[in-house]
Amino acid sequence: MTPTAHRLRRLAAATFVALAFLAAGTLQWGFLTAEELAHRPDNIRRIEADRRIRRGPIVDRRGRVLAETRFVDGVPDRVYPVPAAAPVVGYQTWRYGAGVLGRTYGAGGAEAAYDAALRGDVAMGPGEVLASRLLHRPQQGLAVTLTLDAALQTRTVELLGGREGSIVVVEVGSGAIRALASSPTFDPAALDEGDIPTDDPAAVMLNRATQGLYPPGSTWKTVTLAAAIHAGLVDPDTMTSDGDTVEYFEGFPVGCNNNPPGRVNFDIAHAYGWSCNVTFARLGTELGEPLYKDYAEGFGAGAAPPFPLPVASSQLTSGPVMSLPELASAAFGQGELLMTPLHMALVAAAMAGDGALPKPALLEGVEGAGERAVREERGPWRQPVSPGTALTVRRIMVTSVNEGWAGTATAGTGITAGGKTGTAEVGEGQPHAWFIGFAPAIDPTYAVAVLVVNGGEGSTVAAPIGGLVLQEALRLDAEYRLTDQPEGGVAP
Amino acid sequence: MPAPPANPQRRTSRWRPTEFVLLVLAAGLTLSAQSALVHGTAGEIHLRDLWPAALLCGLFLVIHLTLVLRRSTGDQVLLPILLALMGLGLVLSQRLAPGDLPERQGLWVVLGTVALGVGLHTPVDLRLLRRYRYSWALIGVGLVALTLVFGRGLSQDAPRLWLGVRGFQFQPSEILKLVLVVFLAGYLADKRELLSQSSTRVGPFRIPPLPYLAPLAVMLGGALALLAAQRDFGAALLLYAIGLGMLYLASGRLAYVVLGLGSFAAGSWLLHEQLTVIQVRAAIWLDPWSVAADHGYQLVQGLMAMAAGGVTGTGLGQGMPEVIPAVHTDFVYAAIVEELGLAGALAVLAIYGGLFWRGYRIGIRARGVFAGLLAGGLTLALAIQTFIIVAGILRIIPMTGITLPFLSHGGTSLLTSLAAAVILFRISEQSATSQAPPVPQSLSAARVSVGARG
Numbered sequence: 001m002t003p004t005a006h007r008l009r010r011l012a013a014a015t016f017v018a019l020a021f022l023a024a025g026t027l028q029w030g031f032l033t034a035e036e037l038a039h040r041p042d043n044i045r046r047i048e049a050d051r052r053i054r055r056g057p058i059v060d061r062r063g064r065v066l067a068e069t070r071f072v073d074g075v076p077d078r079v080y081p082v083p084a085a086a087p088v089v090g091y092q093t094w095r096y097g098a099g100v101l102g103r104t105y106g107a108g109g110a111e112a113a114y115d116a117a118l119r120g121d122v123a124m125g126p127g128e129v130l131a132s133r134l135l136h137r138p139q140q141g142l143a144v145t146l147t148l149d150a151a152l153q154t155r156t157v158e159l160l161g162g163r164e165g166s167i168v169v170v171e172v173g174s175g176a177i178r179a180l181a182s183s184p185t186f187d188p189a190a191l192d193e194g195d196i197p198t199d200d201p202a203a204v205m206l207n208r209a210t211q212g213l214y215p216p217g218s219t220w221k222t223v224t225l226a227a228a229i230h231a232g233l234v235d236p237d238t239m240t241s242d243g244d245t246v247e248y249f250e251g252f253p254v255g256c257n258n259n260p261p262g263r264v265n266f267d268i269a270h271a272y273g274w275s276c277n278v279t280f281a282r283l284g285t286e287l288g289e290p291l292y293k294d295y296a297e298g299f300g301a302g303a304a305p306p307f308p309l310p311v312a313s314s315q316l317t318s319g320p321v322m323s324l325p326e327l328a329s330a331a332f333g334q335g336e337l338l339m340t341p342l343h344m345a346l347v348a349a350a351m352a353g354d355g356a357l358p359k360p361a362l363l364e365g366v367e368g369a370g371e372r373a374v375r376e377e378r379g380p381w382r383q384p385v386s387p388g389t390a391l392t393v394r395r396i397m398v399t400s401v402n403e404g405w406a407g408t409a410t411a412g413t414g415i416t417a418g419g420k421t422g423t424a425e426v427g428e429g430q431p432h433a434w435f436i437g438f439a440p441a442i443d444p445t446y447a448v449a450v451l452v453v454n455g456g457e458g459s460t461v462a463a464p465i466g467g468l469v470l471q472e473a474l475r476l477d478a479e480y481r482l483t484d485q486p487e488g489g490v491a492p
Numbered sequence: 493m494p495a496p497p498a499n500p501q502r503r504t505s506r507w508r509p510t511e512f513v514l515l516v517l518a519a520g521l522t523l524s525a526q527s528a529l530v531h532g533t534a535g536e537i538h539l540r541d542l543w544p545a546a547l548l549c550g551l552f553l554v555i556h557l558t559l560v561l562r563r564s565t566g567d568q569v570l571l572p573i574l575l576a577l578m579g580l581g582l583v584l585s586q587r588l589a590p591g592d593l594p595e596r597q598g599l600w601v602v603l604g605t606v607a608l609g610v611g612l613h614t615p616v617d618l619r620l621l622r623r624y625r626y627s628w629a630l631i632g633v634g635l636v637a638l639t640l641v642f643g644r645g646l647s648q649d650a651p652r653l654w655l656g657v658r659g660f661q662f663q664p665s666e667i668l669k670l671v672l673v674v675f676l677a678g679y680l681a682d683k684r685e686l687l688s689q690s691s692t693r694v695g696p697f698r699i700p701p702l703p704y705l706a707p708l709a710v711m712l713g714g715a716l717a718l719l720a721a722q723r724d725f726g727a728a729l730l731l732y733a734i735g736l737g738m739l740y741l742a743s744g745r746l747a748y749v750v751l752g753l754g755s756f757a758a759g760s761w762l763l764h765e766q767l768t769v770i771q772v773r774a775a776i777w778l779d780p781w782s783v784a785a786d787h788g789y790q791l792v793q794g795l796m797a798m799a800a801g802g803v804t805g806t807g808l809g810q811g812m813p814e815v816i817p818a819v820h821t822d823f824v825y826a827a828i829v830e831e832l833g834l835a836g837a838l839a840v841l842a843i844y845g846g847l848f849w850r851g852y853r854i855g856i857r858a859r860g861v862f863a864g865l866l867a868g869g870l871t872l873a874l875a876i877q878t879f880i881i882v883a884g885i886l887r888i889i890p891m892t893g894i895t896l897p898f899l900s901h902g903g904t905s906l907l908t909s910l911a912a913a914v915i916l917f918r919i920s921e922q923s924a925t926s927q928a929p930p931v932p933q934s935l936s937a938a939r940v941s942v943g944a945r946g
Contacts, residue, residue: 004864005856007741011868012852015875019845022879023838025886029798030834037799042784042792045800048812136532136807 051076056118056141058089058110060150061178061364062480067092067111067188080188082150084157087207088180088309088362089146091188092118109207110362113308114144117366117373145364147176155472156181159465165452166208167465168345169473172444175349175358175378178473180342182208210311213338214451217422217458218258218275219434220333222347225272226355226393227295228283230385234268236396241265242279252325254281254332258405269396273404275421277332284331289322292331298384300357301337305346305381308362314339333422344436345449346381351397352418352438352447355390356380394418398441405459409437409467416441417470421458430454435462439470446473506563508556514572515556519549522579525808529583532809532831544586544598548579548605555609562613567854567920573847574913577898578605578906580840585901587808588820588827593901600903604910611914618919622862625678632671635664663904665727670908672731673738673873677865680742725770726892730877732756737872741865777890790817794826794885805833820901822893825885840899841882848875854920867919870912 029037037043055078057068066089069076078092090109111118120141131137156167160183169179186204206212228234243264246255258275259266271279284292293316297303301316315338316322316330329335346357361377385393397418400406406419419437426432433455438444448466455461526545530537552575559566578601585597621628736752739745764770772787780788780795793816800806813819813827820827829837851871858864874897881900884891895902897909 002861002864003744004741004861004868007744008852008855008864008868011737011741011872012849015848015852015872015879016845018875018879019841019848021888022882022886023841025883025888026798026829026834026837026841029795029886030801030829030837031803033795034799034802037796040796043796044815045796045812052810133802133804136528136805136810138810 050119053119053139054141055092056120056143056367058114058118058144058146060085060146060148060153061176062149062151063145064150066146066148066150078188082154083185083187083189084154084181085148085150086185086188087182087209088148088153088177089188090309091186108205109309110144110146114363114366117142117144117369142369143367145366146362147171147178147364148180148362149178149473149476151476152179152469152473153181155179156469157183157185159468160452163452163455164203164208165450165455166212166341167451167469168209168341168449169469170345170349170358170360170447172349172352172438172447173354173358175346175361175381176364177360177362178446179469180207180209182206182212207309208451208453209341210307210309211340212451212453213312213315213340214432214453215337215424215426216333216339216344217424217432217434218277218333219344219347219420219422219436219449219458220330220337220339221272221275221280222351222393222397222420222436223296223299224280224284224292224331225268225396226299226351226385226389227287227292228268229392230295230389231287231291233283233286236269236392237267239265239267240271240276240279242271242276245278247278247282249281249285249328250324252328254278254328269399270403272396272420273400273406275405280332281328285324285328289327292327293322295384296330298382299347299350300343300382301339304340305343305357305360306377307342307360308377311342312340314343334425341449341451344434344451345447348419348436348438348449349447350382350384351390351393352444353390354387355385356383394438394444397437401437401441406435406437406463408459409435409463409470411464411467413467413471415439415467415471415474417467418444419463419466421463423456423458426454430456433458433461435466437463437466437470439474445477446470448473506560508560508564508568511556511559511568511571514569515552515575518572518576518579519552521576522549522583525580525583529587529808532807533587544582545579548582548601549575551602551605551609555605555612558609558613564612565921566612566917567850569846569850570913570917570920573843573850574608574898574910576843577847581899581901581906583808584824584827584899585820587831588813588824589901590820593820596903597901600906604903604906607907608910608914611911612917618863618866618922621674621866621915622678622681625675628671629675632664632668635667638664662907663902665724666904666908669727669731669734669873669877670870670911673734673869673912674866676735676738677862677869680738681862681865683742724893725773726880726894729892730873730880730894733876733880734869734873737876738865738869741868741872773890773892777887780887790823791885791887791891793817794819794823795887797826798829798885801830801833801837803834805829805831805836807831818893821895822881822891822900823885824896824900825882828899844875844878847871851875851916854916854923857923858919859923863919863922867916870916874909874912 038045055069055076058066060066060082064082066082066085067078067080069078071077080086080089082089086109088110090111090113092111118141120139152169156169156179160167160181163183165183167179167181168177170176171178184204229236241264242256243259243266244256246253254277256276256278258277260274263270263274266274268279287295296316301314304311304313315336317326317336322330322335326335330337342360346360350357357380359377359379359381361374363374363377365374395418397420398416401410401417401419406421409419410417417437417439418441419435422432422434422436424432424434431454433452435450435458436448438447448469450462450466450469452461452465522545523542526542527537530541534541552571556571559571582598582601586594589597732752736749739752740749760770764774776783776788776791780791782788784792797811797813797816800811805811808831811827811831813823813830816823816826825837828840832840848871851867851874855864855867855871858867877894877897880889880892881894881896883889895905898906
C-alpha cells in the first residue's frame with residue numbers, strides 16, 4: 001500500500017475516534033445530564049410540553065361542557081362555556097401568576113383537583129408506552145364528569161343577581177354537589193388574557209361556598225334542635241311559653257324576639273319555625289357544654305368536610321372553654337360560630353336524609369377509569385344523630401316552612417319543602433341572610449344552603465332564593481325524566 | 493478519456509445492486525422523516541404533503557438509472573448516503589427555517605441534485621484541477637477578499653460573509669475550502685518528496701525545507717488572516733485544520749501536525765488577549781451557565797434542547813428547537829438530538845461515518861498521489877467540518893459558526909459539499925476502471941519527482 005494510503009487509514013481511524021467522542025458527547029447531554037437541564041428555570045420546554053397535552057374536557061352530569069381545550073391553528077385554548085361554574089371548575093392558565101418568562105402553570109378548582117386525569121397521566125401498559133413514544137403520540141387527557149348540573153348552576157348565579165353570597169345544592173343521600181355558586185366570581189377565560197379586570201382580585205377569586213366563614217345565624221338552631229331531640233331532652237310537641245320570656249344566662253339576657261305578636265305558648269316545632277332564641281338558649285345550656293360540644297363536633301364543627309376543593313374549617317368557638325353566655329348564644333346561632341355555606345348545606349342534607357352528613361362529592365366519573373376515585377369521594381362524613389331523629393327534625397323543618405318564617409321559600413313555587421331561615425348579626429352593617437332547606441317535603445331529593453352576605457333578613461332575602469333554587473332543581477329532574485335523557489356525562 | 497480496459501478480476505454488476513438497495517433504504521428514511529414532520533405539525537398525513545421528499549427520491553432514482561446506463565463503476569454507497577443526508581436536511585429545513593427559507597432551500601436541493609446528476613457524468617479531468625491550482629486558489633481568496641468590501645451579513649452585526657446580487661447570494665468562504673483542498677492536493681503531490689526530507693532543525697522539531705513550505709504557509713496564512721478579519725473563525729479553524737491534515741497526508745510527519753497545533757494554540761492565546769470576540773466565545777465555552785441569559789443563550793438552549801430528546805426524541809415537529817437562535821444553520825444537530833432522539837442522532841453520526849469511510853476508502857484505492865491526496869483532503873474537509881460544528885454544539889470545543897454538511901440550511905454549503913462528493917465519485921470510478929499495477933494516463937504518479945513543475 002502506498003504511504004498515502006497508510007496515512008489515509010490512520011486519518012480514517014482518527015476520524016472514527018472523533019466520531020466516537022461526538023457520540024459520547026451526545027450521550028452526555030442527551031441522557032446523563034438531561035434531568036438537571038430539564039429542571040432549569042429558563043427551560044420553557046416543560047411548560048410547552050404541558051401545552052401540547054390534549055387536555056381532557058370537564059363536563060357536567062348531563063354532558064354539558066364546562067371546560068374544554070380547543071385548538072386554534074395548533075395553539076391550545078381552554079374555553080369555559082359556563083362562566084357561572086367558575087368557582088367549581090376553576091381555571092387552567094399559563095399566564096396567571098408570575099414566574100420566569102412571565103409564564104407559570106396555574107390551576108385551581110376542579111381543573112387542579114382532577115389535573116392528573118385531565119392530563120392523561122394514567123398508567124399505561126409498557127407496550128402502549130413504547131408505541132406512543134415511537135409514534136410520538138401527543139398525550140391525551142381524559143374527560144372528567146362532575147356531579148354539577150350546569151343549568152342549575154347558572155340559575156343559582158342568576159338568583160344571586162350579582163350580590164355577594166353563595167348557594168350550595170347537595171343531593172340528599174349521595175352527597176353529590178349539584179350546584180356550588182359563589183358571587184361575585186371570576187371569568188376563567190379572562191385569566192388567560194392577562195390581569196383579572198377588577199380592583200379587588202381577592203373578592204372574585206374567593207370561593208365563598210367553601211372558604212367563606214360566616215356566622216350561621218338561626219339556621220344553626222337546626223343543630224341544637226337535633227341534639228336536644230336525640231338526647232331526649234324534648235319532643236316536637238313539648239310546649240313552652242317562651243313567647244314573652246326573657247331569661248338571663250349569667251347576666252346575658254335572651255328573649256324570644258321573633259315570634260308573631262300575641263303567640264306566647266307554642267311547641268318546640270313552632271319555637272323552631274319562629275326562631276325563638278330563648279328556647280334554644282335554654283336547650284343548649286341544659287345539654288351542657290361538654291355534651292353540646294360533642295354534638296356540635298358530631299355535626300362537623302371545628303373541622304372541614306373532605307372535598308376535592310380546599311375547604312375552610314368551621315368553628316364552634318375560638319377558645320378551649322365556652323362561658324355560659326357564649327354557650328347560650330351559640331345554641332341559638334350566634335356566639336363565635338363560623339360556618340361555610342357548604343357545611344350548612346351538608347347539615348340540611350343530614351336532616352333530609354338519615355342523619356348523616358354526607359361527604360360532598362364532585363366527581364361523577366372519569367372516562368375509562370376512576371371508579372375507585374368516585375367511590376372514594378362518596379360516603380357518610382359524620383353521623384351525629386340517628387335516622388329517627390333526623391326524621392323528626394325533618395318534619396319540624398317542614399312545619400317551619402308551612403307555618404313559620406320560612407314560608408317565603410315555597411310561596412308561589414308549587415313545591416313542598418322543609419327549611420329554616422337565619423339572620424346572622426355581624427355587629428356593624430346589615431346581617432347576613434341565610435336559608436337552609438330541602439325539597440320535596442317527603443323523601444327529599446335536594447338540600448340547599450343560601451347565603452347573601454349583608455343581605456338583610458333571612459326570610460325576605462335568602463328563603464325565596466332557596467325556594468326557587470329547589471324548585472328549579474326538581475323541575476330539571478322532571479324535565480330530564482320526561483325527555484328520557486341518559487344521566488351521567490361521558491360514558492365510562 | 494480512454495476506454496476502460498477489460499476487467500476480468502472485478503466482476504461488479506452493471507446494475508449497481510448495492511446502490512439500488514441502499515437507495516431504497518435511504519428513500520424510506522427520507523419519506524418517513526417527511527411524513528413524521530407532516531404528522532408532527534399538522535396532526536394528520538395527506539400523501540400529497542410528502543411531495544418534497546418524494547421528488548428528491550425520484551431525482552436520485554433517476555441519477556441511479558443514468559449511472560447504470562453509463563455502466564459506471566463508481567462507489568455504490570456514496571449516492572444513497574447523499575440521499576439520506578440531503579433528504580433529512582430537506583425535512584429539517586422545512587421544520588426549522590423561518591419564513592420562505594425552506595422554499596429557497598428546496599430550490600437549492602433540487603438544483604444541487606440536478607447538478608450532482610450532471611456532474612457525475614461530466615468528464616472531469618483532474619489534470620485541470622491540478623494544473624491551475626494557483627489560479628483556483630487565487631480566485632477563492634479573491635472572492636473572500638471581495639466580501640471585505642462588498643460583503644453582506646444576515647443581520648446588522650453579523651459577519652459580512654455573503655456576496656450576492658438581488659435574490660441570489662453565496663458564501664465565498666465555503667468555496668475557498670474546496671479550492672484550498674484542490675490547491676493543497678496538487679501542491680503537496682508535487683512537493684511531497686521534498687516535504688518529507690528535512691533540512692532544518694529547530695530544537696527537537698524538524699521543519700520541512702523553508703522554500704517549499706513558504707508558499708504553503710502564505711496561502712494558508714493569507715486565507716486565515718482574511719477570515720479572521722471577517723470574524724469567520726469557524727472557517728479559519730476549518731481551513732487550518734485541513735491544511736495540517738493534508739500536510740500530514742503528504743509528509744507522513746506527525747511532528748508537523750504537532751507543530752501546527754502548537755502554533756495555533758499560541759496564536760489563539762495572543763488573539764485572545766486582543767479580540768473580545770474570542771474572549772466571549774471562550775467564556776461561553778468554559779461557563780455557559782453564568783451567561784445563559786445573553787451570550788450563552790444559544791449554547792444553553794441547545795443543550796436544553798438535546799436534554800429534552802430522550803432516546804426516541806420528541807418527534808419531528810413536536811419539540812421546541814425553534815427557541816434556539818440560528819437552529820436551521822449552526823445548531824441543526826441540537827434539533828436532531830431533540831426531535832429524533834439519541835437513537836436518531838447516533839444514526840446520523842453513523843451515516844456521516846459511512847460517508848467518511850467511503851471517502852477515505854476512495855482515497856486509499858485511488859490511483860496516483862494527487863488523486864489520493866485530493867480524495868483524502870475532501871473527505872478530511874467534510875469530516876473536520878462535521879466534527880467542529882457538532883463538537884461546538886456539544887461543548888467539547890467552543891462554538892463556531894460553520895455549517896453541518898448537507899444538513900444545515902444553506903445553498904453554498906450544499907453545493908460545495910456536493911462538488912466534493914462528485915469529485916470523490918469520479919475518483920472512485922477512475923480507480924475502479926484502472927488495472928493493477930496502474931499506469932493510468934490521466935493521473936501520472938510517475939511524474940511526481942523532484943523538480944517537476946509545480
